[in-house]
Amino acid sequence: MSELQSLCCLAGINFQKLSKKELILFEALFFARLYDALKELYRVQYAIYFKLIKLTKETENTMLEANIMRFIIEDILTSGEYNLQGIAYYTKLPEDVICEVIAGNNATPSAVLFKRIVSLHAEVRQPLYQDIIKKILGD
DSSP, X not given: OOHHHHHHHHTTOOGGGSXXXXXXXXXXHHHHHHHHHHHHHHHHHTHHHHHHTTOOHHHHHHHHHHHHHHHHHHHHHHHTSOXXXXXXXXXXXXXXXXXXXXXXXXXXXXXXXXXXXXXXXHHHTHHHHHHHHHHHHHO
């Protein structure tokens, strides 16, 4: 069973009744909700920093959007389960690409890279993602 099929089952949706287009739209909607949940998670994590430098909500959003991928990669590295080479291997991308994101030189990575990084992060931080999925499906 694919990740998308599993997600549909968790949401109580019979994926077999959905067209391919509907499945793609469901996945996109879920991914957008997941992105928002991760952004809020990091907003809480960096709340003291934001307060110290007196950022507006709009500036916080810009900062979070520019750095969310970097925060996720750093969290994967901090877990100790993967090193830079392991992340590059898992995402099937050169280490240089991952390094550019970590260094802040690529604040707008591709959706494919983001999806692969989030999938790896979900593997490393399973309880976190289980909670996020429950919140998303509860909305």
